[in-house]
Amino acid sequence: MFISRVDECDAVSVDLLSLQQTVKGEECYTFFECPVCKKLYRNLPIYQCQSGHSICNTCKPRLEKCPTCRAPFGMTRNYSLEGLTAGVSYPCIYHDLGCMMSLSPAEISRHEAVCPYKPYNCPLPQCTMSGSHDIITNHLQEFHSDHVVVSDSHGYAESFRLEQHSLYNHIFDRKVLLAFDHIFRLTCKRVSDYCMWAAEAIGVQSELKNFVYEVSIIDVRRPEKRLIRTDYCLNEMPEEDLFKKCIMFPNSILSSYSSHGMVSYHFKIKKGV
Ligand SMILES: [Zn+2]
Numbered sequence: 001m002f003i004s005r006v007d008e009c010d011a012v013s014v015d016l017l018s019l020q021q022t023v024k025g026e027e028c029y030t031f032f033e034c035p036v037c038k039k040l041y042r043n044l045p046i047y048q049c050q051s052g053h054s055i056c057n058t059c060k061p062r063l064e065k066c067p068t069c070r071a072p073f074g075m076t077r078n079y080s081l082e083g084l085t086a087g088v089s090y091p092c093i094y095h096d097l098g099c100m101m102s103l104s105p106a107e108i109s110r111h112e113a114v115c116p117y118k119p120y121n122c123p124l125p126q127c128t129m130s131g132s133h134d135i136i137t138n139h140l141q142e143f144h145s146d147h148v149v150v151s152d153s154h155g156y157a158e159s160f161r162l163e164q165h166s167l168y169n170h171i172f173d174r175k176v177l178l179a180f181d182h183i184f185r186l187t188c189k190r191v192s193d194y195c196m197w198a199a200e201a202i203g204v205q206s207e208l209k210n211f212v213y214e215v216s217i218i219d220v221r222r223p224e225k226r227l228i229r230t231d232y233c234l235n236e237m238p239e240e241d242l243f244k245k246c247i248m249f250p251n252s253i254l255s256s257y258s259s260h261g262m263v264s265y266h267f268k269i270k271k272g273v
């Protein structure tokens with residue numbers, strides 16, 4: 001009754017979620033759950049105390065004695081349980097948000113990185129809002145409209161262009177772009193001898209390679225003189241990491257494009273090939 005998935009190689013897999021939903025199965029489900037953190041055993045090794053109570057490898061280093069029987073933990077592993085976890089389908093950690101995916105431990109970790117139910121964090125600093133893609137999209141337009149740019153042909157445009165004239169000496173800008181049904185965070189900043197431009201795709205990472213961003217520095221006196229760089233959009237990451245990976249131009253070169261203390265640039269996001 002607990003067999004819910006038979007994969008291509010005829011191996012039988014037990015779905016922990018359907019196990020939990022049956023009266024008899026619920027007790028069985030608890031054997032796959034660490035008694036301390038109540039999380040399912042997904043990563044090996046699984047340890048056990050001298051009396052045989054199991055514990056996950058995150059909780060074990062934090063405890064001197066078994067919380068169930070007070071016996072000390074050694075390095076004894078529960079190989080039977082470890083073996084069983086390989087044949088079990090684990091629910092996605094976003095199950096409570098609506099995801100019904102259930103896969104092997106290795107597969108479910110890969111899925112969770114791109115799960116469409118994974119909550120998004122508001123991409124603007126000092127805001128702790130999180131929620132689904134739609135909730136965050138609405139939140140951005142309602143509460144951060146000063147920083148939000150909505151592409152006019154939402155989701156259909158081949159490219160999007162944000163034109164910005166910034167003071168060369170104070171170049172800094174952070175905007176959120178809603179385009180192609182995605183949320184992008186655009187950052188432009190001067191860091192010592194360089195100016196840097198970054199475009200991060202917020203949230204789901206599966207289609208990242210489909211988007212590229214292009215920065216063009218324009219000499220307004222001679223519009224045909226342009227400096228153009230293109231790169232793939234980046235994953236969402238902390239600002240200090242971002243600037244190791246994004247498009248950069250040395251200030252010495254930018255200064256030759258500036259006019260009356262201004263540098264003009266185009267920031268464009270388009271679908272990759
Ligand atoms: Zn644990």
Ligand SMILES: [Zn+2]
Binds near residue numbers: 049070071
């Ligand atoms: Zn014990």
Ligand SMILES: [Zn+2]
Binds near residue numbers: 093099100111116
């Ligand atoms: Zn999921």
Ligand SMILES: [Zn+2]
Binds near residue numbers: 122127129140144
């Ligand atoms: Zn916010």
